[in-house]
Amino acid sequence: MAAVPITIDSADDPRIAEFRDIRERDLTGRENRFIAEGTVVLRMLAEAHAEGRGFSAEKILLLRNRVEGVRPILERFPADVPVYVADADVLDGVVGFHLHRGVLAVGRREDRGEAALLDALPERALVLVGCGISNHDNAGSMFRNAAAFRADAVLLDETSCDPLYRKALRVSVGSVLSVAHRRGGKALDVLLALAERGFAIWTLSPNGKTDIRAIPPSARMALVVGTEGEGLPEALLARFQSARIPQSEELDSLNAATATGIALFSMASAMGRI
C-alpha cells in the first residue's frame, strides 16, 4: 500500500532537499544514502526494500506525468515512504537540469559488515572482487555482469568507487540493489578472508598464468579484477593464482567491464552454474 502522493510546489521545499543539485553532490559518502534514478532502479529498490536485502527507501520524488506509469511499483513500498510529486519546472529547479526520466528516490543502505556478508554465502559460491575500480561506468557494468552470471556477491576494496553512486547504480540497471555487496577494507585482507572460507582466488590479468578457459572448477571461486590501465597490484598477482583471457597481442586489451563479463562467464560455465 503506497503513500498518497504529496504535491511539491517549490524547488526550495525542505522535504525534498536531498534531491537538490544531484549531479554535483553525492549522498553515498557520509550518510550511506543514495539516489535511485529511473523506473527500473526504482523497481529494484522496491524489491530490495520488501525482501530486507539491506536497503530501504526513504522518499520518492516523481514528475507528475510519471505517477500513473509507476503506480504498480509504488504499491510495493510501505505507506510510510512518502511520495512527492512535482511539475517539470519545479523538478528541474530542484535537480538542477532537465530530468526527462522523472523518477527519483532516496535510498538508505544498512552495512552489516564484511564478516556477516561472507558468512552468509552459500556452500557453492561465485564472488567478484574489485580492486581500485574508480570508474562509475565500470563499477556499474561489473554489477550487471555479476547479476547476469548469478554471482553471489561483489566485494569492492576501499579504493574503489561507491557503486551506489547515482551513475554507477544506473549503469548497473539497478543490480547493485540485487547482488549482495560490500565496499571497504584493503584488497589483500578481503582476499585472505575469502581464502580462509575456502574460496579459490583467481586474479585476472593480461599476463595471467592460466587460460581462463582452463581454470579448474571448485565449489567456491572468487574472481579478482583491477582497474583498467594499471591492472592489479603486483603483490596481489604474485600471491594468488592468475588467469588471462586469450586475445590479440596488440597493445590495447579488452575494457574492464567486458573482461570481467568474459571471465565470469567462463567461471560460471566451469562451475556448471549456467
Add this chain to the structure above:
Amino acid sequence: MAAVPITIDSADDPRIAEFRDIRERDLTGRENRFIAEGTVVLRMLAEAHAEGRGFSAEKILLLRNRVEGVRPILERFPADVPVYVADADVLDGVVGFHLHRGVLAVGRREDRGEAALLDALPERALVLVGCGISNHDNAGSMFRNAAAFRADAVLLDETSCDPLYRKALRVSVGSVLSVAHRRGGKALDVLLALAERGFAIWTLSPNGKTDIRAIPPSARMALVVGTEGEGLPEALLARFQSARIPQSEELDSLNAATATGIALFSMASAMGRI
C-alpha cells in the same frame, strides 16, 4: 619524416577550421572525414595511413606542450601532412572546451565499397555485423572487442551510427582504424552477401536457439548483434541461425558491448583463433 610544426595564434585561423566546436559537430556524415583525438588514436591513424588501410591524415593540431611527447608518432606521417601547434588558450578557443589531451587530427576515409571489402576477406574469417547500433559507446566497444578477438571485419548496417564519430573512435581505443570495416546497406542484404560467400551466420539474441558455447565451428563465421533493448528484428532472427549467451533469467540482460565480447570470445575459441 614529419612536417615542421606551424604555430597557430588565433582561434579563427582558417587552416584549423575543421577543429572548431568539435563537440557539437560531426564531420563524418557529409565528407567521410573524422576527428581523431588523443595519443593512442593518433598512433593508430599513423599506422593506418602508412599501411594504406583506407585512411589518411589531413592535418594534425597539437597543444604546444604535447609536441615532444608525440614526436615519434609524428615521424610516421608523411611531410605533406601539416602539423599545427597552439597554446592552451588558443586551442580551447578553437574546440570550444578545455581539451586536456591536446592531441587532435583530421582523418579521411576512403570507402572502397562492400564487395571489395568482402572479397578481400581471408579463407578463414570471423566477421562482426552490427544492426541498429545507435550508441557511440557500444559501437566503439564492439570494435575494441573485434580487435581483441582478431575479427577480420566489422560491418554496420545503414541504421547504425558512424564508428568514426569522435566518441566512438575514442572508446574503440582507435581500433576503428585497425579493423577493416564498412557502414551502409540494409542488414539483410549484408547478411545475404556474407552467406553467398560461405559465411555461417549466427544472430545473437537472449532467446537464441543454440547455446553460444555449443555452436559448431566453420571456416567463415559471422556474428550478428542488434541494439540494446530492442535487439535484432524478428525477420532476421527467423531467417538465420540464432545463438544465446546462457545467463540469469532476471529481467535485465548483459549490455550490448559485453554480450558482443562474450560471443566473439566463444566463436574465436570454437574456431581455434585464440
